[in-house]
Amino acid sequence: MTDRTLVLIKPDGVARRYVGEILGRVEKKGLSIVALELKTVSRELASAHYAEHESKPFFPDLLEFITSGPVVAAVLEGPRAIAAFRQIAGGTDPVAKAVPGTIRGDLALDGQQNLVHGSDSVESAEREIALWFPGLV
Numbered sequence: 001m002t003d004r005t006l007v008l009i010k011p012d013g014v015a016r017r018y019v020g021e022i023l024g025r026v027e028k029k030g031l032s033i034v035a036l037e038l039k040t041v042s043r044e045l046a047s048a049h050y051a052e053h054e055s056k057p058f059f060p061d062l063l064e065f066i067t068s069g070p071v072v073a074a075v076l077e078g079p080r081a082i083a084a085f086r087q088i089a090g091g092t093d094p095v096a097k098a099v100p101g102t103i104r105g106d107l108a109l110d111g112q113q114n115l116v117h118g119s120d121s122v123e124s125a126e127r128e129i130a131l132w133f134p135g136l137v
């Protein structure tokens with residue numbers, strides 16, 4: 001089953017110069033990049049992207065972080081792309097959840113500044129791809 005997922009390299013990943021490292025891991029896994037853009041994120045886009053977390057205590061901090069510098073947004077395609085990217089990303093907390101060998105497990109320490117986002121379901125992926133790449137068919 002081929003699917004598509006929306007991936008972000010968050011501002012910490014761009015600032016730490018891990019764009020090549022992270023896209024390299026994506027390509028080595030076998031996923032295809034079908035859209036790619038360096039983008040400064042408005043508060044509107046950030047709020048829409050993370051709407052599911054609007055009521056959480058960390059939401060204001062999360063918005064500050066995601067809008068703090070450019071991100072790389074990508075659409076990846078391949079067999080089970082949604083699950084495959086979340087597998088190589090590792091769990092949300094880079095120490096307590098992500099294991100060595102994953103992007104977060106190898107390269108991150110902080111529970112918020114955890115380098116990458118990947119859609120968590122087919123529904124999220126469709127919503128997020130429409131939000132970030134409205135022209136993509």
Ligand code: RTP
Nearest residue numbers: 058062091092111112113114116117118119120
């Ligand atoms: P993402 O949405 O960014 O791919 O990450 P995720 O699915 O692994 O985690 P999620 O629960 O959706 O959380 C979204 C992002 O919010 C930040 N966060 N901070 N301070 C906190 O307790 C906390 N919890 C989550 C992280 O940047 C997380 O990736």
Ligand code: MG
Nearest residue numbers: 117118119120
């Ligand atoms: Mg999430």
